[in-house]
Each structure stands twice: as structure tokens, then as C-alpha cells.
Amino acid sequence: MGGKRPKTIITDQDKAMKGAIAEVMPNTIHRNCLFHIKNKCYNKNLKVFAAKGNDGLYEEFEDIVNNCLTEQEFEHLWEEMIKDKKLEKNKYFTRMWEMRKRFIPVYYKNDFFPFTQTTSRSESTNSRFKDNVGPTYSIMSFVTEYQRIIDTIERAENLEDHYSCQKRPKELLFGYTIERQAHELYNRNIYSKFQVQMQATSTLTYREIEEGKAFEVWQRSNQVHKVHRIRRYIVLTDLTEGKEEFSCICAKFSKDGLLCSHVLKIMIEKEISKIPDKYIIDRWRKKDMRLIKQRVEDTTVKTSSLLRFNVLSRMSTTMNSKVAKNAEATVYLMAEMERIDKHLDNLLAPPINDDSQNQTTTETQVQTEGNIENQESSSVQLLEDPQVTQKKGRPEKAKRFKTVIEQEREKAKKKETNKKKQITANENSGQYHI
Numbered sequence: 001m002g003g004k005r006p007k008t009i010i011t012d013q014d015k016a017m018k019g020a021i022a023e024v025m026p027n028t029i030h031r032n033c034l035f036h037i038k039n040k041c042y043n044k045n046l047k048v049f050a051a052k053g054n055d056g057l058y059e060e061f062e063d064i065v066n067n068c069l070t071e072q073e074f075e076h077l078w079e080e081m082i083k084d085k086k087l088e089k090n091k092y093f094t095r096m097w098e099m100r101k102r103f104i105p106v107y108y109k110n111d112f113f114p115f116t117q118t119t120s121r122s123e124s125t126n127s128r129f130k131d132n133v134g135p136t137y138s139i140m141s142f143v144t145e146y147q148r149i150i151d152t153i154e155r156a157e158n159l160e161d162h163y164s165c166q167k168r169p170k171e172l173l174f175g176y177t178i179e180r181q182a183h184e185l186y187n188r189n190i191y192s193k194f195q196v197q198m199q200a201t202s203t204l205t206y207r208e209i210e211e212g213k214a215f216e217v218w219q220r221s222n223q224v225h226k227v228h229r230i231r232r233y234i235v236l237t238d239l240t241e242g243k244e245e246f247s248c249i250c251a252k253f254s255k256d257g258l259l260c261s262h263v264l265k266i267m268i269e270k271e272i273s274k275i276p277d278k279y280i281i282d283r284w285r286k287k288d289m290r291l292i293k294q295r296v297e298d299t300t301v302k303t304s305s306l307l308r309f310n311v312l313s314r315m316s317t318t319m320n321s322k323v324a325k326n327a328e329a330t331v332y333l334m335a336e337m338e339r340i341d342k343h344l345d346n347l348l349a350p351p352i353n354d355d356s357q358n359q360t361t362t363e364t365q366v367q368t369e370g371n372i373e374n375q376e377s378s379s380v381q382l383l384e385d386p387q388v389t390q391k392k393g394r395p396e397k398a399k400r401f402k403t404v405i406e407q408e409r410e411k412a413k414k415k416e417t418n419k420k421k422q423i424t425a426n427e428n429s430g431q432y433h434i
């Protein structure tokens with residue numbers, strides 16, 4: 001996992017996993033899967049849900065478990081339900097109450113557990129592992145299978161990105177600029193979830209509790225599809241330029257990384273034309289729209305100056321946009337930048353020695369005089385011997401040292417050759433003189 005630990009993890013109620021996660025990843029928030037617990041509850045209590053006096057228990061149970069906005073609301077409504085339906089002695093309901101903080105969404109609504117209430121995501125991941133990794137697998141084959149599954153997921157994500165770029169934009173639901181922005185930035189899957197939230201805004205109404213700061217949002221009562229319990233959602237805002245804060249009591253943005261219909265309703269009503277960047281998280285963006293590159297190979301950063309420049313630009317832009325909203329933070333960052341700049345000057349300065357000083361002087365002369373001849377002469381001084389590169393093909397064999405006898409024979413051979421050359425030269429010169 002590249003030395004990183006997940007912030008959150010969701011599993012079934014396996015005791016061994018609970019112990020292992022607490023030991024290996026003590027800072028990771030571990031929760032149990034709501035979908036499995038609810039399913040188990042229905043299987044164990046079929047008669048209870050079907051009983052005559054318990055009409056509406058299913059709807060009440062689903063609403064309390066899924067939609068409560070605060071812990072107090074959940075605890076109050078649960079106790080009322082147990083009392084109303086006389087479930088005080090029901091073992092499974094008692095067990096659920098005891099372990100409520102491990103699976104009821106309201107207890108972890110501020111932690112990032114994206115779309116866990118929509119069961120398809122956790123189920124599809126589960127089934128992938130169940131189908132591909134059996135309990136009898138060796139640890140090595142498990143790791144290989146795990147890598148294969150991860151590769152498949154990554155390929156699917158890349159394909160999703162490809163479709164996001166290739167397919168023509170779907171018609172916007174209402175034509176707001178925030179819809180167009182979401183379409184440009186989100187990947188296809190997340191954009192469809194965003195559209196569901198946009199669609200829901202048309203069923204909502206609101207009132208301003210405190211001008212520009214607090215709003216109450218709720219579903220209109222004249223809807224065909226009634227909700228089990230109408231809730232009033234509080235949206236807090238700071239519309240000051242540069243701040244642009246939005247938060248909702250439902251905390252969908254913290255949990256899913258996506259703005260809820262309640263915040264979007266206020267954005268529409270207040271004619272906000274752009275969703276602030278901080279509310280479009282990198283994880284849900286199309287890959288080419290991300291602010292921070294996810295995987296930057298160390299070796300590549302070490303070898304490519306262009307990539308280094310891009311990585312640094314992204315990092316500094318992200319930091320600048322964060323800091324620019326606060327005057328004190330801006331002063332601090334500017335002072336730090338000046339300090340770093342001075343330090344970098346020292347770090348990047350060429351080493352001081354006589355040769356380098358001479359070179360610098362020559363280069364300065366070239367720039368001031370602007371004389372081509374000077375440039376040429378100075379460039380000659382700056383030239384160094386080229387590096388000796390290896391020849392192509394098989395390297396030459398090292399020469400064998402010759403024995404004394406061999407050396408003497410060679411000397412004698414050379415002498416004889418020279419003598420012959422001299423005789424021939426004399427004869428030739430004689431011919432010319434005749």
C-alpha cells in the first residue's frame with residue numbers, strides 16, 4: 001500500500017478481521033457493513049416484520065437506520081420503535097442497539113465512507129474477491145490474484161475515463177453553469193450521482209434563517225412519492241468572496257465527497273455560478289482534471305525536469321489557493337518563500353574554485369561585449385574532452401603480453417623489412433638519376 005494506511009475500512013462482522021485491523025492499522029476507522037447487518041436482521045426476524053400489529057415496522061426501521069441526521073435523533077426514534085413494537089426482548093434488535101456505533105451511518109457521517117449506503121458498491125467488491133480468491137489459496141497466489149483484481153479495477157477506471165472524454169455531453173438537466181462544470185470535471189459514474197442530487201433539488205423548498213448564513217431546506221409536501229418522515233436540513237454558508245463555505249447537517253460531502261441536494265438547492269437559489277474547487281475532490285475527477293497526480297514514480301521525477309516542474313507547479317498552486325483566502329497565512333507563506341528562495345540560491349550556486357571563477361568571468365565578458373568571436377573563443381575554453389564511449393559490438397579482447405623470444409623475433413623482422421625498403425629506395429633513386 002506504499003506505506004499508506006486507509007482512513008476508513010468496512011468489513012462484515014468477522015471477529016478475526018476486527019482484531020487484525022485494530023492491531024495492524026490502529027488509526028484506521030473500522031466499521032461493519034450496514035447491508036449485511038440489515039439482511040441478517042430480516043432473515044432472523046421474518047415473523048416479526050410480517051406480524052399483523054407490526055405494519056410499517058419495515059419502513060420505520062429503514063428510515064431510522066438510514067436517514068437520521070443526529071445521534072440524538074437516532075437514539076430517540078429507535079427507543080420509541082422498540083417500545084411501540086414491543087421488541088424489548090428481541091435478541092437481534094438488542095444486539096444491534098449494543099453495536100450501533102459500528103454500523104449506523106449517523107455515527108460516522110463525518111468520515112469518508114463513500115456511497116456505502118448504496119449496497120451495490122460493497123457487494124460488487126465482495127463478489128470479486130469471493131469469486132477469485134478462495135480460502136485454500138496460498139499466500140503467494142492470493143497476492144497474485146489480488147494484484148490481478150486491482151489491475152482489472154484500474155483498467156475499468158481508465159475505460160470509464162476514456163468514455164468520459166469520448167462520449168458527447170449528456171443534456172444538462174436544468175442548464176445551470178454548475179451542472180456544466182460538474183460534467184467537465186467529474187468522471188461519468190460520479191456525474192450520474194451528481195445528477196441524482198441535482199434532480200432532487202426540484203422537489204425541495206427552503207427558507208433563509210439568517211441572511212446569507214443559515215438556511216432550512218426540506219421536501220415539498222405536494223409530491224406523489226412521499227418520504228416516510230419529512231426532515232428539515234440545515235445548510236450553513238459563508239458566501240464571502242474567497243471563502244465560499246457550504247455545509248449541511250446531512251454531511252453527505254464528508255461521507256461521499258459529493259455535495260448534497262440541500263447545498264445544491266441553496267447554490268441554485270443564490271445564483272452561485274461555480275462550485276468552489278474544494279468541493280470537487282480529486283478522487284472523483286476525470287484523470288486529466290485532477291489537481292494532484294496520483295502516482296508519481298520516484299525514478300521518473302528524478303530523471304525528468306519537465307515532470308519535476310509540473311509536480312512542483314501543482315503543489316504550489318494547491319498551496320497558493322489554500323493560503324490566499326487568509327491574509328495572515330499569505331504573509332507567512334510569502335516570508336517562507338523568500339527564505340526558501342535565498343536558501344535555494346545557495347544550494348544551486350556553482351561550487352567556488354579558481355577554474356569556475358575564470359569561466360564565469362569569460363561568460364560575463366561574452367554577454368557584455370556581444371562579440372561573436374569572443375563567444376567562440378570562450379566556448380572553446382569551456383569545452384571539455386569528450387567522454388570516451390564504448391564501441392559497438394563485442395568488446396575488444398585485451399592484448400596478451402608477448403614473451404621475450406617473440407619480442408626479439410619481431411625486432412629482427414622489422415630490421416629486415418627496413419633493410420629491404422632502404423635497398424629498394426636506393427635502386428629507385430638510382431633510376432631517376434640515370
Ligand SMILES: [Zn+2]
Pocket residue numbers: 233248249250251252260261262263
Ligand atoms: Zn444535505
